[in-house]
Amino acid sequence: MEAKTINPVKFNDWEEPQNILVILAHPDDPEFFMGGTIAMWTKLGHKVSYLLLTAGERGVSDQYPDGESLKDIRKTEQRNAANVLGVGPVDFLNHSDGLLEVNLENRRQLVAEIRKRQPDIVVSSDPQTFFHTHYINHPDHRAAGLLTMEAVFPAAGNPGFFPEQIEEGLKPTQIRELWMSLTVDPNITLDVSEYWQIRLEALKKHISQIGDPAAFVQKWNQRRQEATESDSNYYEHFRRVILRV
Numbered sequence: 001m002e003a004k005t006i007n008p009v010k011f012n013d014w015e016e017p018q019n020i021l022v023i024l025a026h027p028d029d030p031e032f033f034m035g036g037t038i039a040m041w042t043k044l045g046h047k048v049s050y051l052l053l054t055a056g057e058r059g060v061s062d063q064y065p066d067g068e069s070l071k072d073i074r075k076t077e078q079r080n081a082a083n084v085l086g087v088g089p090v091d092f093l094n095h096s097d098g099l100l101e102v103n104l105e106n107r108r109q110l111v112a113e114i115r116k117r118q119p120d121i122v123v124s125s126d127p128q129t130f131f132h133t134h135y136i137n138h139p140d141h142r143a144a145g146l147l148t149m150e151a152v153f154p155a156a157g158n159p160g161f162f163p164e165q166i167e168e169g170l171k172p173t174q175i176r177e178l179w180m181s182l183t184v185d186p187n188i189t190l191d192v193s194e195y196w197q198i199r200l201e202a203l204k205k206h207i208s209q210i211g212d213p214a215a216f217v218q219k220w221n222q223r224r225q226e227a228t229e230s231d232s233n234y235y236e237h238f239r240r241v242i243l244r245v
């Protein structure tokens with residue numbers, strides 16, 4: 001097995017501003033999985049946009065019991081969080097939350113969305129099944145990761161895949177790099193300590209999901225303290241695949 005390369009560094013590999021498309025399952029996934037990195041990228045001058053595959057309507061609670069009205073609430077919360085991080089636009093494909101499927105039709109749709117946006121870098125989440133010993137990855141997270149991988153390679157850049165899209169005027173897109181967040185098998189680790197605070201500010205915009213904001217911030221600060229006894233830095237981990245240089 002390939003040795004893990006851990007680079008707890010601030011990321012400055014890209015000389016030119018990059019067009020970065022983050023494709024994830026739910027509102028709040030970008031900020032939870034990689035909010036520090038997104039904040040760093042926008043500060044470095046890269047353009048980051050979101051494509052969320054669902055509106056997160058199953059994230060109901062006593063306070064927000066109605067999934068149908070939660071759709072709009074969560075979209076607004078996601079746009080507010082994106083604003084904090086300097087991200088835009090934020091688009092939604094409105095698949096059914098919790099029931100996202102890895103199928104040909106969804107792959108076709110995602111290829112078209114990628115071809116429309118022509119990103120340099122695509123980011124999603126690792127379609128792994130388990131974390132450590134106590135956590136099953138959400139099926140939508142797995143599906144979002146698989147769909148994104150299948151859309152990026154080999155389809156988006158190859159005009160032989162979904163040629164009707166090319167006939168309609170879309171251009172094949174050769175993605176430069178694919179980054180997978182939420183991975184237990186990282187090959188790059190970024191030190192995004194200085195973006196800890198802004199990530200929490202963005203997460204606090206997901207009001208329907210986090211409960212009391214003050215308690216939420218306290219919980220995360222405590223979690224960081226416990227996790228980093230020997231090293232107070234905050235890291236985010238990725239599986240980075242360089243598809244072309």
Ligand SMILES: [Zn+2]
Pocket residue numbers: 025026029138141
């Ligand atoms: Zn999620």
